[in-house]
Amino acid sequence: MNEGDRLTELAKRRGFYFPAAGAYGGAAGFWTYGPQGAALKDNVEDAWRDRFVVQAGHQEISAPDVMPEPVFEASGHLDGFDDMILECSECGATHRADHIVEDNTDIEEAESLPNEEVMDIIAQQGIECPSCQASLAGEPVDNFNLMFETNIGPGTSSPGYLRPETAQGIFVEFPQLAEYARNQLPFGVAQIGKAYRNEISPRKSLVRVREFTQAELEHFVDPEEDEPPLETVEDVELPLYSGESQQADDGGVEQLTVREAVDSGVITSDWVAYYLGIARDWYERIGIDMDRFRFRQHLPGELAHYASDCWDAEAEIDGDWIEITGFAYRGDYDLQKHAEHSGQDYTVFKQYDEPITVERPTVDPEMSYLGPEFGGDAQAVADALEALAESDPDAFEGEEVSVELDGETVTVPVEQTGFSVEEMTENGEHITPHVVEPSFGVGRLIYTVLAHAYREDEVDGEERTYLELPPEQAPTTVGVFPLMDRDGLGEYARELAEALRRAGHSVTYDDSGAIGRRYRRQDEIGTPYCVTVDYESLGEPEGDADSDDLQADTVTLRERDSTAQKRVPIDGLAEAVQQLVDGDLSFDDL
RNA sequence: GCGGCGGUGGUCUAGUGGUAGGACCUGAGCCUUCCAAGCUCAUGGCCCGGGUUCAAAUCCCGGCCGCCGCACCA
Numbered sequence: 001m002n003e004g005d006r007l008t009e010l011a012k013r014r015g016f017y018f019p020a021a022g023a024y025g026g027a028a029g030f031w032t033y034g035p036q037g038a039a040l041k042d043n044v045e046d047a048w049r050d051r052f053v054v055q056a057g058h059q060e061i062s063a064p065d066v067m068p069e070p071v072f073e074a075s076g077h078l079d080g081f082d083d084m085i086l087e088c089s090e091c092g093a094t095h096r097a098d099h100i101v102e103d104n105t106d107i108e109e110a111e112s113l114p115n116e117e118v119m120d121i122i123a124q125q126g127i128e129c130p131s132c133q134a135s136l137a138g139e140p141v142d143n144f145n146l147m148f149e150t151n152i153g154p155g156t157s158s159p160g161y162l163r164p165e166t167a168q169g170i171f172v173e174f175p176q177l178a179e180y181a182r183n184q185l186p187f188g189v190a191q192i193g194k195a196y197r198n199e200i201s202p203r204k205s206l207v208r209v210r211e212f213t214q215a216e217l218e219h220f221v222d223p224e225e226d227e228p229p230l231e232t233v234e235d236v237e238l239p240l241y242s243g244e245s246q247q248a249d250d251g252g253v254e255q256l257t258v259r260e261a262v263d264s265g266v267i268t269s270d271w272v273a274y275y276l277g278i279a280r281d282w283y284e285r286i287g288i289d290m291d292r293f294r295f296r297q298h299l300p301g302e303l304a305h306y307a308s309d310c311w312d313a314e315a316e317i318d319g320d321w322i323e324i325t326g327f328a329y330r331g332d333y334d335l336q337k338h339a340e341h342s343g344q345d346y347t348v349f350k351q352y353d354e355p356i357t358v359e360r361p362t363v364d365p366e367m368s369y370l371g372p373e374f375g376g377d378a379q380a381v382a383d384a385l386e387a388l389a390e391s392d393p394d395a396f397e398g399e400e401v402s403v404e405l406d407g408e409t410v411t412v413p414v415e416q417t418g419f420s421v422e423e424m425t426e427n428g429e430h431i432t433p434h435v436v437e438p439s440f441g442v443g444r445l446i447y448t449v450l451a452h453a454y455r456e457d458e459v460d461g462e463e464r465t466y467l468e469l470p471p472e473q474a475p476t477t478v479g480v481f482p483l484m485d486r487d488g489l490g491e492y493a494r495e496l497a498e499a500l501r502r503a504g505h506s507v508t509y510d511d512s513g514a515i516g517r518r519y520r521r522q523d524e525i526g527t528p529y530c531v532t533v534d535y536e537s538l539g540e541p542e543g544d545a546d547s548d549d550l551q552a553d554t555v556t557l558r559e560r561d562s563t564a565q566k567r568v569p570i571d572g573l574a575e576a577v578q579q580l581v582d583g584d585l586s587f588d589d590l
Numbered sequence: 591g592c593g594g595c596g597g598u599g600g601u602c603u604a605g606u607g608g609u610a611g612g613a614c615c616u617g618a619g620c621c622u623u624c625c626a627a628g629c630u631c632a633u634g635g636c637c638c639g640g641g642u643u644c645a646a647a648u649c650c651c652g653g654c655c656g657c658c659g660c661a662c663c664a
Binding site: 005008009010012013019022024025026027028076077079085095096144146164165197199200201203204208323459460462463464481483484512513514515516517518519520521523532534535536556558563565 | 600601602617622624625626637638654655656657661662663664
């Protein structure tokens, strides 16, 4: 069984995740997180929130999953997500019609053509099926949109879509968000939420799904002035698989520090480099194996329409590299698009250090002259004069000035134009911020963390399966067991479990079967610590032990990875566990 | 979406044209003084629909789901 299969089996058996709605045959690409999985997901999201929101001083929002159509007209998803699909009736293969046309003709943007025209081109050019060489003339070109469509309210007059990425929920609200940031760049807005894509073919459990959780940060920066604090991450080692390496015969992953990557030009954007550094350490924190990890640069051909330089964080599972995060410098693409489509202001006002004085030519045409002179064209003439004043103020130097109007030249005496050059004070300018976007796929992170944490070893000759999850991420922090459920051990242990819960720990109580079995149960879900209450805890002799050595109100604390045990007082146990989880105390020093 | 292979309790699996057995897990009890021990008992299953047949979980067709390959992954 390979890594993925083993994981899928464990995930279902132990309650991490399983296919949704199995009672009705299920639906591909939809997964339910069970008790362990939901807890793990919460912990991963909390760790993300801690690093990318709280520690970074950014803000988090929660936008709707459903947005009205114009949002996606502006974002480009309505067209860009809409694939032209063509099926060969001979062999049944499905092809991208636009790709076929582009491959067989000089046309470069076939996607922008209407379907009928694409069909005509295929017929005229005698294009054949790439799979079976049958003629494709006359085959219908259909649309397949990866967005889930719905209707807002009754009827179909107001279509809406489930968002295919969480990012637009931030971009579209930029004017308001900038206000909350007091219009000061740079600022970051984060969101953890669901996104939906009606994938043609979901695969590989949590890797290709139709509903998934994204954790995205949109960092709005002034492209002219803002610089990332590179010095805070300059020594972080990045395993970089550059576009150049990918295209070279002997290319491989290079270990470069953030500083080296920037100085050598391997990473062109300082902001992207900064986030790769931040993210690398964060991946390690949540338990991703850094020996099975790399940053891969997008090749020129795979860059998204908005991105200039883009790197993916990838993790290796079963020999495949899985994209777990995309880092993109999106420029001002998204904000510009929303500004154009909505007519709203998606800029921030950037104040100059010193106000500057500019000479600005203006006109104030004498309408009482233009009106009688030009009749219905008077306003158009005034507008043309204004445009001319801006583009060519020298034209107003003579007695008369001429402008073009519908191909005809009209002449106006300068004195009737109200032309003047005014000195204006400008305090700043409106700029459209650029966006740096790290976009994490939470489900893929969880899949990777579990795959990389999976361990098999042997304890006392018995096989053992356990998850070496970082204690911070583990669904349960501590298991509490009575050695046996009798003689008051159970009551004592139950009280201890309650006390640990009150102290904020995630605690499982288990008194069933043999103690070893209970340890193994917790091992399989990655519980880092187990506490066992025994007779000594009650102040009673343990077997033949010398009663002088008794340590009442102590318990044994067992460490998952080593299975080592230590006897510790219950007084201060909750605090000790917290220190272990936080890494402020090692088990050996306990 | 296309092609190939597959689908038996929660998990892993045996098996047959006459409606199923095991192991593990889970629960109850006994036993048990720290790593899946043992004993007894119990819960729980042939993916869905149609067809062929006296009889279908088994054969055929379709669907759904999974794996692999292709395509797709803005």
